[in-house]
Amino acid sequence: MCNLGHDHHANAFGFLVDAPEIRALISETRRLSREVTDTAARVEALKPAFGVLLAADNWLPDAFARPDDSSKMGGGIGQYALYRAEDGSLCLFSLVIPVGAETPVHDHLAWGIVGIYRGRQDETVYRRLDDGRDAGRAKLEVAKRQTLARGEFYPLLPPVDDIHYVKTTSDTPSVSIHLLANDTACVWRHRFEPASGIVTPFRSGYANAPCPDAAAG
Numbered sequence: 478m479c480n481l482g483h484d485h486h487a488n489a490f491g492f493l494v495d496a497p498e499i500r501a502l503i504s505e506t507r508r509l510s511r512e513v514t515d516t517a518a519r520v521e522a523l524k525p526a527f528g529v530l531l532a533a534d535n536w537l538p539d540a541f542a543r544p545d546d547s548s549k550m551g552g553g554i555g556q557y558a559l560y561r562a563e564d565g566s567l568c569l570f571s572l573v574i575p576v577g578a579e580t581p582v583h584d585h586l587a588w589g590i591v592g593i594y595r596g597r598q599d600e601t602v603y604r605r606l607d608d609g610r611d612a613g614r615a616k617l618e619v620a621k622r623q624t625l626a627r628g629e630f631y632p633l634l635p636p637v638d639d640i641h642y643v644k645t646t647s648d649t650p651s652v653s654i655h656l657l658a659n660d661t662a663c664v665w666r667h668r669f670e671p672a673s674g675i676v677t678p679f680r681s682g683y684a685n686a687p688c689p690d691a692a693a694g
């Protein structure tokens with residue numbers, strides 16, 4: 478059910494939050510995607526524009542910055558689409574993780590950039606030791622851990638460092654902003670259980686927009 482006071486179907490794509498700061502970042506991402514073919518160089522070139530959005534106040538509505546009790550990720554974690562390209566090539570979303578909650582261990586399957594807008598998170602990144610041949614199993618070990626405070630951000634450049642989980646360590650919910658070159662919450666990704674090695678298909682879903690094959694009716 479929608480509790481954001483708008484029609485899901487009319488607003489499922491494009492600028493779900495129409496703010497000049499968001500339009501500026503999407504425009505710059507489009508420009509760099511045309512002009513910079515190397516993914517790592519493109520993400521590096523995106524950092525200044527992403528930093529501007531992270532540093533700006535008053536563009537994120539409260540409805541996109543609160544926990545979601547119906548979360549498919551569990552733990553009250555809210556994932557809210559701010560911008561979605563209809564062709565699935567780009568999205569911007571907020572991720573709200575309540576105090577003490579953590580995401581499952583998951584992958585992203587697209588390049589992007591992620592930054593902290595409010596609160597603080599601990600991130601644990603895994604490296605994969607097996608060859609990925611068995612779709613249901615993965616052998617993982619911790620590659621690095623880092624603490625991320627407001628204004629800090631990191632690139633996503635799969636397959637390197639693409640598997641991680643994050644946990645809120647501030648005494649208020651953390652809000653992170655994610656720009657990724659797919660429709661992240663609607664693509665089938667993976668969740669991992671590092672101790673047992675079990676991998677399961679995972680689609681997190683947005684709290685405020687349906688995924689394409691769930692949008693009919």
Ligand SMILES: [Fe+2]
Pocket residue numbers: 583584585641
């Ligand atoms: Fe993630």
